[in-house]
Structures are given as structure tokens and as C-alpha cells.
Amino acid sequence: MSDRRASFPAPSPLSILLALALLALGACGDDDGPGPTGDAGPGVDASAPFDGGGGEADAATEPDAGAPADAAPDGGTDAGMDAGPPCACPTLPTTCTGPVAGPVFSPEDPAFGEQLMEVLACADESLHMALYLPGWDCIGDALADKLEADEDIVMEIVVDDDQCPTFGGTRDCDMLRGIADHPRVTIVDDDRSALMHHKYIVADGTSVWVSSANMTEDSFCEDLNNSVVIDDATIVGRFEEVFQRMFTDGSFGPVEPEGVTESAPYRLYFSPESPISSPSGWFTALTDAIAEAETSVDVMIFALTRGEISEALVAAHERGVEVRVLSSFRFGGEAAIQTLQDAGIDARVADVHHKVMILDGETVATGSANWSMNAWSNSENSLWIADADVASAFTDELDRVWATASPAE
Known part of the structure; x- marks a missing residue:
């Protein structure tokens, strides 16, 4: 029996390069959503860089629809990066002693x-x-x-x-x-x-x-x-209400703006809100709070790609408010970070996956949302805590990391 093999033309160098490029893009996750060439969804600027890393589209190792195309998702590891030595698995206690409130x-x-x-x-x-x-x-x-x-x-x-x-x-x-x-x-x-x-x-x-x-x-x-x-x-x-809307009703928004939920010392925002081409309530609250800051604004954020935030921080800096920005090394070269540096604001980078702002040493905004384009269309939460002790704990953490963080570049 003859050995019959199909004959195919040899692939060209260009086709090989294109295939490798597509594979590389497919392997990249981003914390805020699809990348520059992906479907960013209605009302989202598809040209915005991914905002994510670590396995989260809008977080440190998660993909973020504001992060660069080669960023990995939030909570994971970028392709090709050394994940470092494994750490011990947390174990389930056999009895309940109650969780610490934190942070x-x-x-x-x-x-x-x-x-x-x-x-x-x-x-x-x-x-x-x-x-x-x-x-x-x-x-x-x-x-x-x-x-x-x-x-x-x-x-x-x-x-x-x-x-x-x-x-x-x-x-x-x-x-x-x-x-x-x-x-x-x-x-x-x-x-x-x-x-x-x-x-x-x-x-x-x-x-x-x-x-x-x-x-x-x-x-x-x-x-x-x-x-x-x-x-x-x-x-x-x-x-729980928002969870049931997703789990039971299968509804992930956007919804008509619902405003803030308040119970001192907490304020709580959710997105997406309609229209997603406009700022979510939590985003407007951030820019308003920066505009009202009197002494200091400290930031620890995975992805800062929104110009509105950097402009508000520059304005605060120019009126004498102390501003420090600690971002992920994955986003140190973003235009929003460069705007801060051009204005004389100290911006540094580390392996940050926080989404935190500390206002006047008294109030903390935290939660899931990066400050990026796709965060407006994502399902996100923003939790604000007006408590000086909580703010002090976050400030201590920033101070600890700040001491060894690298200049953004």
C-alpha cells in the first residue's frame, strides 16, 4: 500500500507571525474587560487600554477594560511571569471564633x-x-x-x-x-x-x-x-439585594441610577448604571471627593486610566493638598499617571491590586472597581467607610509599601 500524504504549501513567515500574535493576544486577560481589539460592549470606548492584571480584567492580576492588551487578568499571573513560591493554603477552622472586621x-x-x-x-x-x-x-x-x-x-x-x-x-x-x-x-x-x-x-x-x-x-x-x-x-x-438581582433574576444591568446606600459610617454604590457612557455614581463620588479634599488624598489603585481622576488629583495638588498615588507596575506608563508626574505629584508603582482612596486621613473608598473605562459597564461595588481608625490602617499599609515602591515610568 502506498503512503499517501496530503500536500500543503509551507506557511509564509508573515502568516506564522500573525498566528503567534493572535495566540499571544488570546492568552492575555484583563481585569476590566475586553482589550483594545475586543468587544468592549455598548457605550464603551473600545480603544481604551485594558485595565487589569493578575487574572482580573479590572484588577491587578485580573483583566481590566482599561489595562494594556498584554496585561493578565486580576488575581492571576501574567503569562510568562514567575508567580513566585507558592504560599500555604488557608484552612477552614473546625470551629467558629468569628472573623476579624479588618481591614x-x-x-x-x-x-x-x-x-x-x-x-x-x-x-x-x-x-x-x-x-x-x-x-x-x-x-x-x-x-x-x-x-x-x-x-x-x-x-x-x-x-x-x-x-x-x-x-x-x-x-x-x-x-x-x-x-x-x-x-x-x-x-x-x-x-x-x-x-x-x-x-x-x-x-x-x-x-x-x-x-x-x-x-x-x-x-x-x-x-x-x-x-x-x-x-x-x-x-x-x-x-444581598444586588446578589439576588444577579443570581435569581439573571439581571446584571445596567439599571437606572439607584443612588447611594447610606448607614453611618458606610456609603455603598453599585454599577453598572444606565447609560454606561456616563460616569457611574461611585465614579462621580470619587471626583467630587477629591475636589473637596482639604489636606491629603492617598491612592492605592491597580489601574488608573481615567483622565478625569488624574485631572482632579492635579487640581487638588495645585491647591496645596498632599497627593500620593501608588499604582500597579503594569500601569505605570499610562497617560493618566504621566499627567500626575508632569504636575509634580509623586506616583510610584508596586504589585498593587487595591482599589483604594484615603481622603484627609478620615474616609476610605474601597471595593472592586478600578478607575478605568470599562469599570462603568462592569458589575462593580464601591464601599466608603468614614472612620479615622480604618483610614489610619489603610494609611499605614500605604506607608509600608510606599517606602520601597519604585517611581512610575
Whole structure:
């Protein structure tokens, strides 16, 4: 029998280069959404750079629709980067002693992982989780342990469909793969081009864990993140309301502007709001707060790509307000950062994945949203805390990192 082989023309050098380029772009995630050549969604400037890294489209290692095209998603590791040595998996306590309220910070403080584990351990009835990037099998193991230890616990989870897709009936994300088929676990996808970028967990309807961290090893072990636990009934109720809108109603917005939820010392905003071509309520609150700052504005932000923010910071600097900006090294070269430096503002970079502003040493804005183009169309939260002790804890963290951070360039 003759050996018959099909004959194909040899690929040209140009076609090889194009194929490699497409593969490289496909491997890149971004914390705020699709990249410059991707579908940014209606009302979004498709030319805006990605705003993400670490596995989150709009976060440090997550993709962000304001981040450069070669940035990785938030909470993950950029392709080709050395993820560093693994850190110990946080473990689920056998008894509930109650989570610290925080704030706590990764990766230096062991309390960061312990706080989350206590939230899981102390839940008696339900865990409602809105998680952009569920990528760390260690946390999946803790959830499996919780299901085994507590026969009454029910877990309802909302995820971004691009970060935890289903292929052949199997969830393709390390954290949820082992529990996705459990009878007391239900997972809902956002199924849209914009991101479900939240990172929060409501436990028993009585407390909420709110973080800048994705459920990834990078977010817990490498990136600079923060988390708090809130038990204020009004704030917890609002987080639960938005969760049910996503999980039960399958509605991810945009919605008509709903305003701010207030319960001293907290203020809480959600997006997306209609129209997504206009600033979300939390974004307007940021620029207004900078305009009203009297003594200082300290920033720790994964992605700052919005010119409105940099212009507000420059105006504050010019009227004598002390301004410090600590951003991710992935975004040190952005035009918004260059604007700050041109005005004489000290801007530095580190492995930041926070989304934090500290105003006059008294109020902190934190949550899930980067200050980028796609954040207006993403599902985001912005939690404000008017508490000098909380602000002091965040300032101490910034001071610690600031001392060894590099100049932005």
C-alpha cells in the first residue's frame, strides 16, 4: 500500500507571525474587560487600554477594560511571569471564633486568609458569593470541607462566564470544579461581554466579606489587596439585594441610577448604571471627593486610566493638598499617571491590586472597581467607610509599601 500524504504549501513567515500574535493576544486577560481589539460592549470606548492584571480584567492580576492588551487578568499571573513560591493554603477552622472586621491586607498579614476562612466557617445556612475570578483550588478545598462538615449549608455563586466557563459539562476553573455538581451548590454565569467584577460574600444574610482580591493564589500570596467584614444590616442587605438581582433574576444591568446606600459610617454604590457612557455614581463620588479634599488624598489603585481622576488629583495638588498615588507596575506608563508626574505629584508603582482612596486621613473608598473605562459597564461595588481608625490602617499599609515602591515610568 502506498503512503499517501496530503500536500500543503509551507506557511509564509508573515502568516506564522500573525498566528503567534493572535495566540499571544488570546492568552492575555484583563481585569476590566475586553482589550483594545475586543468587544468592549455598548457605550464603551473600545480603544481604551485594558485595565487589569493578575487574572482580573479590572484588577491587578485580573483583566481590566482599561489595562494594556498584554496585561493578565486580576488575581492571576501574567503569562510568562514567575508567580513566585507558592504560599500555604488557608484552612477552614473546625470551629467558629468569628472573623476579624479588618481591614486586613495581603500578602504580608496571615489574617487576610484567616478572615475569609472564618467567614466560611461561621456561616450556618447560606453563603452567597459574587466572585469574578474563582481560580485557587485551595479555597475550593475549603468550600468542599465546609459542605462536608455542615449538612445544612447552601452555596449560591455568581461568576463571570469568561473566567469560569463550562466545557463539556465541567466548570473550567480550579476553585469550583470540584464542587460545581454538589446538590447544595448552584452557580450562575453573567453571560455578557462586560465583567461581573465583584469580590464579595454574604454569609447567612447577616455579614458581608468585601475585598479587592480575586479568589486566586496571586491575590492572596503575591498582590497587595485588602478586605473587610461588615455586619451593618443596611449595608449587608444592599449587597444581598444586588446578589439576588444577579443570581435569581439573571439581571446584571445596567439599571437606572439607584443612588447611594447610606448607614453611618458606610456609603455603598453599585454599577453598572444606565447609560454606561456616563460616569457611574461611585465614579462621580470619587471626583467630587477629591475636589473637596482639604489636606491629603492617598491612592492605592491597580489601574488608573481615567483622565478625569488624574485631572482632579492635579487640581487638588495645585491647591496645596498632599497627593500620593501608588499604582500597579503594569500601569505605570499610562497617560493618566504621566499627567500626575508632569504636575509634580509623586506616583510610584508596586504589585498593587487595591482599589483604594484615603481622603484627609478620615474616609476610605474601597471595593472592586478600578478607575478605568470599562469599570462603568462592569458589575462593580464601591464601599466608603468614614472612620479615622480604618483610614489610619489603610494609611499605614500605604506607608509600608510606599517606602520601597519604585517611581512610575
